[in-house]
Amino acid sequence: MKWDTCDASVQYLLHLGDDALILGHRLSEWCGHGPILEEDIALSNLALDLVGLARQYYQLAAQRIGDGMTEDRIAYWRSDREFRNHVLVEQPNGDFGDTMARQFYFDAFHFLQLEALQHSSDIELAAIARKAIKETTYHAQHSSEWIVRLGDGTDESRVRITASLLRLWPFTSELFEPSSVDRAAHAAGWGPDVASLRGPWLDLVQEVLEHAELQLPESPAKLLRGKTGIHSESLGFLLAEMQSLPRAYPDATW
């Protein structure tokens, strides 16, 4: 299967679905390791929502590819170079501050992205977005509240969340750099011009950071190409674990 030559609408669904699956898998790694019981449950709930969302994108992509394609084949039988997610979402969980900084940056972007996708000319994609924005709003509230709680908390929480926000910051520029698939999707009316989301995203991020009495991080952007399949080494390790069961036992069924 040549993923980069399939229909543009399918490639766009892979962009969207891969962000949801990879971030969902990362969050699932917290299951049983959360700092407090409530947060363990919260992180697992976020993971469930994102994996559920990835399934909707993949099911639609599989239907459009036809020829017996399945959501599982898309999730478990592609290599790292065939994944189209942003490098931000594959970053390791680090400590709780790193996880929340990653989540906060992504949630604000995801909310704006879904807001635009609700009006997509691809009506099946628009239907998924209208559903997902409800949960994503809930996620964004949760991560924003943690940024405020940690920033406005103790000296230690403040130092650590400041460091986390700075560490993850260079990965955010890729969110607003259109790939060729993003450009094609925008031209077809399927999705937003991602560069235009940068201003509203900065406003959202800044508003929460002000509440948290934190500064907007300053550090140079990285040149990242996750959306064309060039990933950090973290993704390979993540996939090795996530895909191990179906690859070792291809005939396994639940």
Next chain:
Amino acid sequence: MVSVSSLEHCLHQVADPEVPALSVMDLGIVRSVRLEDGVCQVDLSPTYTGCPATERIERDVREALEALVGAGNVRIRTVLDPPWTTDWISDEGLRKLEAYGIAPPPRRTSDKRSLLSIHKPLACPRCRSTHTERISAFGSTACKALHRCLDCLEPFEAFKCI
């Protein structure tokens, strides 16, 4: 002779696997039930995207209806749009939730969204006090959050409003 109303009556007996006090009809996820040439066509809307009960609900609905129209005569379609909202839970459903000990979701009055949420205190399903606080935005299932009553001191679950 099977009628649409008997099929709907049957669906009133199909419980949500995670909140068994509610039927799929109370939840408002059955968008339509049609009957044509002995084949029953049902449109279902999923509740929360991450809800693991979605497939179980579909199976339960199929089994219940097949008992009336016969195996292989039930077609189930998943309808995402318009998206399900807690506003679709029936008044009866809200009463059942509260009687079951889960604070029902408030009816939505506006669609204004903000990253910094404002939480209106919910009434405790046991003592009715509104002197309550939210402990966690997420609960034991995708549809619930955890709250605590500051008067009777009992924790309680609340249905997330989406």
